[in-house]
Amino acid sequence: MSKKVRVRFAPSPTGPLHIGGVRTALFNYIFARKHGGDFILRIEDTDQNRYVEGAEEYIVEALDWCGMPFDEGPGKEGRFGPYRQSERKHLYRQYADELVKKGKAYYAFDTSEKLDFHRKDHEARGKTFIYNWHNRLKLDNSLSLKxxxxxxxxxxxEDFVIRFLTPADEKLYLKDIVRGDMEIDTNTLDDKVLYKSDGMPTYHLANIVDDHLMEISHVIRGEEWLPSLALHWQLYDAFGWEAPQFAHLPLIMKPVGKGKLSKRDGEKGGFPVFPISWNESQGYREAGYFPEAVTNFLAMLGWNPGTEQEVFRMEELIQTFSLERVNKSGARFDPEKTKWYNQQYMQGKNDGELAELFSLALIEKKLLDKTWNTDYVTKVIALIKERAIFVSDFWELGSYFFVSPDNYNEKAAKKQWKGDTSEIMQQLLTVLESISDFSSEKIETIVKSWITDQGLSFGKVMPPLRLVLVGGMKGPHIFDIMGLIGQMESMERIKTAIAKLG
Structure with a gap:
C-alpha cells in the first residue's frame, strides 16, 4: 500500500456502544496496526437532538477496556482535528456550496408538509415517492426556479436544504473489499439531502468531507451503510477527490440466526450486548469477561482465518487478519461460545494474576486477612481454576478453602454417612494427629496405608471425608484440600461433622 493506512471509527454519541460497533472498531484497529497505520476516533454528533450525555466518554472507556486505544481523536488531538463533527460544522457549508456551483447539487425549498403530501399521494396510488430525476423539475427547488x-x-x-443531483441513466461500477464488484443503476437512487435547513450537514456530506480532510485510506464499516456507498462514491467523484477503499462488514445476527442482534436479545437471553455497563444494562466487563476474550470472539464473528485456530491474542490477530477473509454473510452470535472463549483465557492466565482478581471478592467478604494471604489464594486458584469460566466462579468452586461448611449436602450425607462412619472418622482423627509433615503427598500415603491396614474399603472413608471437608461431593484431590487448609482445620471439620451427623 503506497498510501499510508489511516482508518477511523466514527460512532454517534446517541447511547452505549453495541458490540457490533465494537467489532467494527476492532477490525479498523487491527487493520491499522497490521499496516503500521493510524486508528482515529471521530465523534459524529451532527444530530444534536439525539445526543446523549456521557455517551462519548462511554465510547472512549469501552475502547480502552477492549485494548484498542485510538491514535487521534477527542483528547488526543492530531493535525487533522477537531475530531467532533459539531466542532467542524463551519467547514461543511463551503463544500455544499462548492457542489452547487459545480452543478452537482441544488437548493430545495420543499416544506415537510409538501413532501409528506407527495408521499401519501404516491402511497395511495401504490407507488413510492422518490425525490430524483423523474420529478425534481416539478418540485420546489433551484432546478425548477429561475x-x-x-x-x-x-x-x-426562507428555509432550504441542499440536495445532491443524482445523474440519470448512468451505471456506477463500485468496488468493495468484502463484497467484491457491484453495479448500480443511478435511476434507482434519490437526491439525498446533504445540508439541512438547521445549518448542519447530514451524515453523508460530513462523513465524506471529514474522511477526505483526515486522509482516510480505508473506510471499514457495518453492512447497514452499504446502501449509502453509491452516494458516497458519487460525492468523491463530484468533488474530484480520490475515494478511499471501502469494506462493509457483515451483520452480527441473533442467536437464532434471523435478524440483527439487539439489546432485547441480550435481555431475553441473559447475556450482555454492550462492552461495559450502561445504566441498567450489564456489560461484558461487569459480567466478568476478560477484554481479550471479548475481542477474540468478536474477531471470529464474520472473519475466517482460514485455519482451525480459534484463540487469537491481539498480537496474533494483528499478524493474521485480512479484510479479504471477512465473510459477506451475517455471523450468528453464540452466547455459549463467548463463555468458552473466556474459559480459554482463564486457563491461560497466571495463577497469581487470577488470585489478585479473586482477592477483591474475598476482601468484600471480609475474608482476606493475614490468614488467607496472596500465596494461599494463588494455591487455591491452581486447584480450582480449570473448572471456572469467570473469576466470580471461584467462590462457588472453592469457598470451603476459606470457610468451614456450615451444612452438608442432604442427599450426599444420607448416602455417605453410615452407622459406623462416625467411629471410622474418630479413628481417622488419631491418624491425622500423628502426621508431622502435613503435606498432600504425606497425608495420602499415611491415610491410604491406614485404610488398607484396617481392612476398610476406600468407599467407606474417602467419600464421607470429602463430605465433611467440603460440604458436598465436589472439589479437587481430597489430600490437596487437606494439605492446603492445614492439619488443625481438617481435624476440626471432621469433629464438627461427627457432632452434626453422628
Whole structure:
C-alpha cells in the first residue's frame, strides 16, 4: 500500500456502544496496526437532538477496556482535528456550496408538509415517492426556479436544504473489499439531502468531507451503510477527490440466526450486548469477561482465518487478519461460545494474576486477612481454576478453602454417612494427629496405608471425608484440600461433622 493506512471509527454519541460497533472498531484497529497505520476516533454528533450525555466518554472507556486505544481523536488531538463533527460544522457549508456551483447539487425549498403530501399521494396510488430525476423539475427547488427567484428566497431567509443531483441513466461500477464488484443503476437512487435547513450537514456530506480532510485510506464499516456507498462514491467523484477503499462488514445476527442482534436479545437471553455497563444494562466487563476474550470472539464473528485456530491474542490477530477473509454473510452470535472463549483465557492466565482478581471478592467478604494471604489464594486458584469460566466462579468452586461448611449436602450425607462412619472418622482423627509433615503427598500415603491396614474399603472413608471437608461431593484431590487448609482445620471439620451427623 503506497498510501499510508489511516482508518477511523466514527460512532454517534446517541447511547452505549453495541458490540457490533465494537467489532467494527476492532477490525479498523487491527487493520491499522497490521499496516503500521493510524486508528482515529471521530465523534459524529451532527444530530444534536439525539445526543446523549456521557455517551462519548462511554465510547472512549469501552475502547480502552477492549485494548484498542485510538491514535487521534477527542483528547488526543492530531493535525487533522477537531475530531467532533459539531466542532467542524463551519467547514461543511463551503463544500455544499462548492457542489452547487459545480452543478452537482441544488437548493430545495420543499416544506415537510409538501413532501409528506407527495408521499401519501404516491402511497395511495401504490407507488413510492422518490425525490430524483423523474420529478425534481416539478418540485420546489433551484432546478425548477429561475436563478433570481432562488437568490431572492435565500436572501429572504426562507428555509432550504441542499440536495445532491443524482445523474440519470448512468451505471456506477463500485468496488468493495468484502463484497467484491457491484453495479448500480443511478435511476434507482434519490437526491439525498446533504445540508439541512438547521445549518448542519447530514451524515453523508460530513462523513465524506471529514474522511477526505483526515486522509482516510480505508473506510471499514457495518453492512447497514452499504446502501449509502453509491452516494458516497458519487460525492468523491463530484468533488474530484480520490475515494478511499471501502469494506462493509457483515451483520452480527441473533442467536437464532434471523435478524440483527439487539439489546432485547441480550435481555431475553441473559447475556450482555454492550462492552461495559450502561445504566441498567450489564456489560461484558461487569459480567466478568476478560477484554481479550471479548475481542477474540468478536474477531471470529464474520472473519475466517482460514485455519482451525480459534484463540487469537491481539498480537496474533494483528499478524493474521485480512479484510479479504471477512465473510459477506451475517455471523450468528453464540452466547455459549463467548463463555468458552473466556474459559480459554482463564486457563491461560497466571495463577497469581487470577488470585489478585479473586482477592477483591474475598476482601468484600471480609475474608482476606493475614490468614488467607496472596500465596494461599494463588494455591487455591491452581486447584480450582480449570473448572471456572469467570473469576466470580471461584467462590462457588472453592469457598470451603476459606470457610468451614456450615451444612452438608442432604442427599450426599444420607448416602455417605453410615452407622459406623462416625467411629471410622474418630479413628481417622488419631491418624491425622500423628502426621508431622502435613503435606498432600504425606497425608495420602499415611491415610491410604491406614485404610488398607484396617481392612476398610476406600468407599467407606474417602467419600464421607470429602463430605465433611467440603460440604458436598465436589472439589479437587481430597489430600490437596487437606494439605492446603492445614492439619488443625481438617481435624476440626471432621469433629464438627461427627457432632452434626453422628
Amino acid at each position: 436563478p433570481e427567484e432562488t437568490e431572492k428566497r435565500i436572501a429572504d431567509g
